[in-house]
Amino acid sequence: MTDAAPNPLRDPRDRRLPRIAGPCGLVLFGVTGDLSTKKVMPAIYDLANRGLLPPGFSLVGFARRDWANQDFAQIVHDAVxxxxxTEFREEVWKQxxxxxxxxxxDFADDVAFAKLRRTIEELDQERxxxxxxxxxxxxxxxxxxxVVGQLKEHGLTERDEGSWRRVVVEKPFGHDLASARELNAVLADVFPTGSVFRIDHYLGKETVQNILAMRFANELFExxxxxxxxxxxxxTxxxxxxxxxxxxxxxGIxxxxxxxxxxxxxxxxxxxxEEPTSFAADSLRIEKQKVLESVVLPRRLDLSTARGQYAxxxxxxxxxxxxLEEDGVKKSSTTETYAAVKLLVDTRRWAGVPFYLRTGKRLGRRVTEVAVVFKRAPHLPFGPTATEELTHNALVIRVQPDEGMTLRFGSKVPGTQMEIRDVTMDFAYGGSFTEASPEAYERLILDVLLGDPPLFPRHEEVELSWKILDPIMEHWAGQGRPExxxxxxxxxxxxxxxxxxxxRTWRRP
Structure with missing residues (x-):
């Protein structure tokens, strides 16, 4: 009897299934940006602090700066x-x-990329x-x-048998379908498909991963x-x-x-x-891809989309x-800061069920959530005033900032009369687990180093997403200014x- 395949969605801190990166290093381009200083560098330290990086792990920064190694080390130190x-520990930082x-x-500097190759070779020997x-x-x-052209030109993508070279890219993956295909072709010319990791940090969040656990580990919901x-x-x-x-x-974006x-x-x-055959990357990708292939737009985009700019x-x-008053924004800009769309998933499971997606800035509060709103009971054997406040049952999955789930259902109000009112049952990660959830970038960077890709969208998913969005953007382009x-x-x-x-009405989170 063979052992069951390991679950790649299990927390890497789980002692029953340790997921510790083997010998490796990371080369970081764009070290002066906010993403590097606020997310990537701290995540690398947190992984080291949790014992998930090898002792010889190396971090190489590349930028147009006149820095020495110790200068960059100080930048990383300050960011961490x-x-x-996690807490700062001197022994971890020293290592x-x-x-x-x-x-x-800079990216056109052949001498710099030649030095990058020598640096990597030295780290292979020293670390x-x-x-x-x-x-x-x-x-x-x-x-x-x-960058990838320079990496190829200077032999930095070449590897010996048993070793690996991978590339990590951040969104946006193009600005439309044509540019996404062009970008994918550029990456595919240098790196094989399995070595390209497109980071969508939302897929690294615990609550997003919990959608899969909630659906497929419990007979209650499916x-x-x-x-x-x-x-x-x-x-939302x-x-x-x-x-x-x-x-x-x-x-413009x-x-x-x-x-x-x-x-x-x-x-x-x-x-x-649909339920994947396993949580392996290919199985998850196949099922997600089927959904994106099945998404259809309503015929009247003027009635099924909305956009706006905050005043x-x-x-x-x-x-x-x-x-329009923000620094650097053109007064004639038609860029939307709010977007809402209605989509349909043309499958037997979801026939006739609308999916409403919305996002915006300067809204009522910061929140990301998925609300699955159920149909009303077909018959309510109560008096006409007994259910005045009763709404639809709903399961709300809170992605941020208060990670957890809420189930809304009707319950009898205490008293002698039959009066039904909405109540909620709440699950919060912070109240149910003693261990703090790792940041999304910790999980995703570790998965890159492990070569574990289930949480990274493949180029097929990216292109299908643009196929959905492009007609909406083309429609808006002819509609003048946003509201x-x-x-x-x-x-x-x-x-x-x-x-x-x-x-229907929007939820007020």
């Missing part, structure tokens, strides 16, 4: 002290710092990294081709997870902040490309997918600028009207 999730190197140069290196491109996508019982699904990612200093990136194309469509796929006003007790909406509220009136036409 400020943003790491990590011994493997830190820096290579100055025992065994030729195993991941190249993390924390840079704008327009530079991906330059029998009613279909069109016979589900009325509709709402997937709301932020209470504006674009801040991201105008250079955000203006917008809410739909920034969030719906990746995060929200991936959440839709996890909610709607100036008051939010959180302070006066805030409107999107203005008041900051601190929940988006433009057209978004409410979109659901009202279906006899």
């Amino acid at each position: 002290k400020r943003h790491a999730r 990590l710092a011994e493997g830190i190197r820096f290579v100055p140069g 025992g990294t065994a030729g195993n290196h991941a190249f993390y491109l924390s840079i704008p996508p327009k530079f991906f081709g330059d 029998p009613i997870w279909n069109a016979n019982y589900v009325d509709h699904v709402q997937i 990612m709301a932020e209470d902040i504006g674009i801040g200093g991201r105008a250079g990136y955000y203006d 917008g809410a739909a490309r920034d969030v719906i194309q990746n995060h929200l469509l991936q959440l839709l796929a996890l909610v709607a997918m 100036a006003g008051w939010a959180g007790g302070e006066k805030v600028r409107g999107f 203005q909406y008041e900051p601190g509220m929940w988006g433009p009136s057209t978004a409410d009207e979109m659901l009202a036409r279906d006899g």
Whole structure:
């Protein structure tokens, strides 16, 4: 009898199934950006602090800066002290710092990439990294081709038998289907498919992974997870902040490309997918891909989509600028800061069930959640006033900030009369588990180093997502300016009207 296949979604801290990276190193491009300093570098330290990195792990920074190795080490040190999730321990930092190197140069600098190769070869000898290196491109996508071309030109993608070279890229994976295909071709020309890791940090969050655990480890939910019982699904990612200093990136990209194309469509796929044969990467990809292939748009995009821009006003007790007043934003910009779409999944399980996706900035509060709203009971044997406040049963999966789940159902109010009212049953990660959840980047970086890809979207999923979004973006391009909406509220009136036409309303998280 053979052992069961290990579950790749199990927490790497689980002592019954340790998941510790073998000899390896990581080369980080874009070390001066916020993502590197706030997420990637702290996550690397947290992994080391939890004993999940090998003693000889190396971190090489590459940037156009006149730094020595110790200068970069200080940058990493400061980022770790400020943003790491786990406590700072001097012995852990000392061991990590011994493997830190820096290579100055820009992406067109042949001399710098030649030095990068020598640095990696030296680390293989000094730190025992065994030729195993991941190249993390924390840079704008327009530079991906330059970097991977230099890696190939200088032999940095070559590997000996038994070793590996991998590349990690951050979203956006293009700005439409054509550019996504072009980007995928650039990466595929240098790295084999299994060595390309596209990071969608939402897929590394505990609660997102718990969608799979909740659905397929419990007989309670799966029998009613279909069109016979589900009325509709709402997937929300709301932020209470504006674009801040991201105008250079955000203006021209917008809410739909920034969030719906990746995060929200991936959440839709996890909610709607059929049970995979296993949690291996290929099995998960096949089922998610089937869902994305089955997504159809309603015929009237003017009635089934909504977009908006936040206006100036008051939010959180302070006066805030409107999107068009933000530094770096063109006054004529038609970039949306709010986007909502209605999608259908054309399968037997989900026939007729609308999926409503929305995202926006300067909304009522910061929250990401999936709400599965069930149909009303076909018959209520109560008096006409007994259920006045009763709404639909709903299972709400909270992705952030208060990770957990809430089940809403009707219950009798204490007293002598039969009165039914909505109540909630709440599960919170913080209250049920003593161990703190790792940050998404900890999980995802470790999976890169392990070569474990179930939580990373493949290029087929990326292209299918653009096939869904492109017609919406083309429709909006001919509709003039987005509707203005008041900051601190929940988006433009057209978004409410979109659901009202279906006899439904948005949840107020």
